[in-house]
Every structure is written in C-alpha cells, then in structure tokens.
Amino acid sequence: MLITGDLGFSVFEKYIEKFPRQYLNAGVAEQNMTGLAAGLATEGKTPFIYSIVPFVTMRNFEQIRNDICYQNLNVKIVGVGAGFSYGPYGHTHHGLEDIGVLRTLANLTIFCPGDPKEVEFVTRQALKIKGPVYIRLGKAGEPVIHNTKSKLEVGKGAIITDGKDLTIIATSTMLYRAFEVSKILAKKGFSVRVVSMHTIKPFDSNIVIDSAKKTRAIFSLEEHSIIGGLGSAVSEVLAENSFSIKFKRLGVQDRFTKVIGNQEFMREANNLSIDSVVNTILRYVKND
C-alpha cells in the first residue's frame, strides 16, 4: 500500500481512485509514518512510504534504522527530488546526503534509477525483495537512456556505452548527464565507458574492478555530496583492490550551497554542467 507524508498532489489521484484501500495519507509526520509502516509490515502488508528525499530519509532516519532495517521488515521507502530537483526551494529540500546516510544501514537495498526504464525495473524488483528498499527518484522527467534490449539486474551496474579510454560511473539523476558528456568526449577522440549504477546497495564492485582494468581513468558522477555516496563507494572498491588508477569523484562539494535556482542552474553552480564535467575530466585525463 502507498502511504504519503501529505505529498503527491496531482500525482496520486488516479492511484487513489483505483486503490482507495491501499492508500493512506499519514499527514506531515514522517517519523510516525515510518513506524506505522513498520507496524503494517509486521502484519504482512507491503507499505511504500513517500515524501521528498530529505523528509523520508533523514527526518525519520532513526525509524528507518530501528523500526525497518533492524527488524528487516518489508517496507519500501520512496524519496522524490534527488539532488537539486527542488533547486529553487533551497537546501532544506535538496537531496544530497541521503545515499550517504542510508548506505550505512544493513539489510537495506538502495536503488537510484537514472531513467524511466530503470525506475520501472527497480519498482518491480522492490516488490520481489522481501525486505527494506530505498528508491531515490528525480522529478525532472529524466529522458530514457536504456533501449528496449537493455538487460537490468539488481546489484549489477549496467554498461550504457562501452569504451576503452575512460569510465564514467553515474547514478540517479546524473545518468543522462554522463551520457551527454560521453558524446562530447567521443567527439574529442575519447572512447568512454558509461556505467549506470542504479543499485548502490548491494554495490557492484566487479564492474568497478573491470573498468579499472579496461580503462585508464574512472570518474564517479552523482547529484549528491561527494562524501558518502557513489563516489565513496567506488573509492572503497578501488582502494581496497590497490588500483593506482586515475580516479575523481564528481558531485556536490562538501558545503551548503549559497545560491538557489533551477536544477540545471544548481548543477552549473556546483560544476556539474555538461561543460564543467567535460572540462574537469579533460583536465584530469590530460594531466598525465
């Protein structure tokens, strides 16, 4: 069933009409909503709790930790507004630390789909997993990246395009950005592997290792703090496997943003525009 923290205007109406008994507005009370979902799960229900990323992951973090993950209950947490999706609203509404904090929780599967096809895939998989799942959603109407033949697997990064020179491992709302950047880099003569890391937990170490062996540099790309998220996960794999490969985390620096603006404006202000990412990569690769 779907439980919302009083959000979803113009999104959930059709669902509510169709499944009135499987819908509940818990009010603006995310801690209670999370404990409530845990209680429902002990009785065999499959609640999906929904709100904007910070409110459904950090306001209620301890309920996620104790009530859902510690008890390994079948609750799905859906956060909308990854990264700067709510850019103009200010930092309270930015989703920049969720992966970092949630990655510390045992029993939790973390999905960060980057296009509609991945969203559909992880949603179906979330239902098959009998345990806690977090799904991190953008809200910009991210374009479709995967073609109909793409095969997706839980806990396995998907190679969007393969290449020999460098690898960009992207997640969530930055998947399309990686794709855009790779096209420009291709024009400049680089053969780029783009990996979509739609599952952050369990993390696909093998694709990182494989990329470290087959390409000369690795870049992680995420609309999230460079601390704790995808970049940290990739670093952990590279460090523990003693790779001395060139590696850089591209994401939001460790600071509270002083500017506000729409998603693309915020990306630009945080060196995540197409040009900024291309330039950072070029600078880093050429710096041999």
Added chain:
Amino acid sequence: MLSTKRIDFLKNQAKKIRKDIIEMSLRAKSAHTGGALSCVEILVSLYFEIMNINPQNPYGKERDRLVFSKAHDAKALYAVLAERGFFDKKFLEGYESNNGKLPGHSTRHCVSGVEVSAGSLGHGLSMAMGMAYAGKIDSKKHRIFCIISDGECDEGSTWEAILFAGHHKLDNLVAIVDYNKLQGFGHTKDVLNLEPFSKKWGSFGWEVVEVDGHNFNELITAFKKISIKKNKPTVIIAHTIKGLGGVPIYVNKISSQYKSPTQEEADEAIRRLSLK
C-alpha cells in the same frame, strides 16, 4: 470483580516477577530496574487476565499483540513472558550478558513473544498503530496493547502517533502509560511537565482512563471496559511508583533508574516480597 483467590494469585505472580527482575538486575548489574518494577502489575494483568495469547502458538494470527515501547525496562517483559510460559526461565540468565538471548532493550523475536524491537523512545506507539491499522484493514478482532513510559511522552513522534490514532479512530489500540513520574534526570513535572496529561490525550480523540497502576482490580476493570468505547483508541494512564517492591532505598527515587542492587540489598528485597 475478580475473586479474592484470583487477586491473590495475580499478586503472587507479581511477586515472582519482581524477584526475577531483582535477580536479573543483580546478575547483570543493570540499570533501569525502577521502571521495570513500576509496570509489573500492568504486565501481569495483560498476560494473565486480559490478552488473548497462547504461549504454545506465540504468533497466531488472532492473538492480541503487545508492543513494549519502554523497552529499557525489558526485564519486566522478559520475566512475565517466562512466567507465562513463552520460554524457559533459564533464558533470564542471559539478560544483558555476553552471548545471552535477552538484550537490555527488547528485540523482535529475541525470545518467543517479543513482538517488536524498541529501545529508542517514541517508536513503539507508531508501530503498534501500524499493527492496529492493519487489523482494521483486515477486519480483525484482535487488539494491540502498547506500554509506553511517561518520559517517552516528551518525544514528538509519540504525539504524532497519538494524533494519528485519534484521527483514524483506532479502537483496537490501547496505550498504557506507566506514569511513575520519574524520568532520566528528574521528575516529569520538573523536566517537561505532561499535565494536564489526561486532558491532552482526551483532546486528541482518545478515551482516557486513570487507574492506580498497582491495583489489579482497577487495572483489570479498566481493561475489561475497553471494548465498550467504539471509534476511539483508549489510553490507560496508570499511576505507578518507580521501584515499587524493589530495594527500599530506591523506591520512588531517580536512583532506581540507575542503581543495581548489592547481593545483600537483593536478598533483603526478595525476602520482603514474602513469596508464597
């Protein structure tokens, strides 16, 4: 009204449970003994008189559920479950001990009969409410009881839950506040005054009953009346005394939250229980 014989039986159960609590406290040198002692009669009433439970089939679908939210006082829950036959009393020796089965804060299914994990305050009532909500969806008749502490009522999440349960008219939910009026570092009236406590619950849409939380007649009469009120959750505000029946110098003292007894103190306290 219960027969005198039945009351005597329950009183003796309470004594046995107090003895277990004192012994666990002594063995593990554990804190949180006062709050365990203050909820003994509440738990004995529920497990021996009120709740529809079956220790041989602890998770039967139709059972009444108990969410023990004030999980720091788990000694009391463990002792009652053991006394009621949910598990062998020898497991009580594993309370807060290396590789023991009983954590200081009760954990889901750590032993048979423990429904949820708790420990951080202000979580239990929300979970109990989720169970109650599920019961309503499925048109079930069983009830959910949730024991919370007074200190727990400082937590905002507790009041989120109180608001929700009142709004959704969850009459299959019963909260019991072990209102011993002593919390971590002071009297509730001095730390964060809860009064007018019953009016607060009442204004959130709950049926409120106040009882002497050590008086079996009052407790059981209140519990038995619950089904009369439809469309309202019920709260039993049980006025209790922290540390009652334990080491005399800690009764109704904040120290009862932290001190574990010496061997001599434990022996004396158990002797005073004059168990039959």
